Amino acid sequence: AQSVTQLGSHVSVSEGALVLLRCNYSSSVPPYLFWYVQYPNQGLQLLLKYTSAATLVKGINGFEAEFKKSETSFHLTKPSAHMSDAAEYFCAVIGAADTGRRALTFGSGTRLQVQP
Amino acid sequence: GAVVSQHPSRVICKSGTSVKIECRSLDFQATTMFWYRQFPKQSLMLMATSNEGSKATYEQGVEKDKFLINHASLTLSTLTVTSAHPEDSSFYICSALGVSSYNEQFFGPGTRLTVL
Numbered sequence: 298a299q300s301v302t303q304l305g306s307h308v309s310v311s312e313g314a315l316v317l318l319r320c321n322y323s324s325s326v327p328p329y330l331f332w333y334v335q336y337p338n339q340g341l342q343l344l345l346k347y348t349s350a351a352t353l354v355k356g357i358n359g360f361e362a363e364f365k366k367s368e369t370s371f372h373l374t375k376p377s378a379h380m381s382d383a384a385e386y387f388c389a390v391i392g393a394a395d396t397g398r399r400a401l402t403f404g405s406g407t408r409l410q411v412q413p
Numbered sequence: 414g415a416v417v418s419q420h421p422s423r424v425i426c427k428s429g430t431s432v433k434i435e436c437r438s439l440d441f442q443a444t445t446m447f448w449y450r451q452f453p454k455q456s457l458m459l460m461a462t463s464n465e466g467s468k469a470t471y472e473q474g475v476e477k478d479k480f481l482i483n484h485a486s487l488t489l490s491t492l493t494v495t496s497a498h499p500e501d502s503s504f505y506i507c508s509a510l511g512v513s514s515y516n517e518q519f520f521g522p523g524t525r526l527t528v529l
Binding site: 329331333338339340341342343346348387391399400401402403404405406 | 417419445447455456457458459462504506508510516517518519520521522523525
């Protein structure tokens, strides 16, 4: 089954510093990949998605992610962290075998903490 | 656009009672809706997929008689937790796929269920 692995359950950065959240997928066929953000006691908001149109994907709130097939990675970055970026981030995938039912499989999540 | 609502946002019930959670797509027609469960500080786990007018497809390990899902219209899906027990306490999140949204799921704000 298709899966994603998020390295680091907690990441702490200083305000203004680079944010890097890691996500690796398991697939020999490029899947559909997504990054979602979740604030406490809320649902999920889509940050960006990869659907094979371009390897560098720009999302909302200054986030972007680069799809690297050779590394099976889809890491999320933001050049300068803001206090409001503190939240839980989930990488998710729709594998090639799941495109029919379009069900998402989520990574374990990374909690981003931003220090003043 | 693409707003999904859930009702109620929080519910507390006694053990043995049933609880119904509604998921509505407010400004689009949802051909498919998904129900997820999220335990504290954990990721989202897909419980079931529901398509309008047909029976829901449950993930392995999810009791279909315990978690009744009805997708009676293109804008409403309901999840009923029957004979709830404390271990059913969790955060339940729904998402919806529209006809034209392809692989992008729109998430509801979630429902916090506490069973005493």
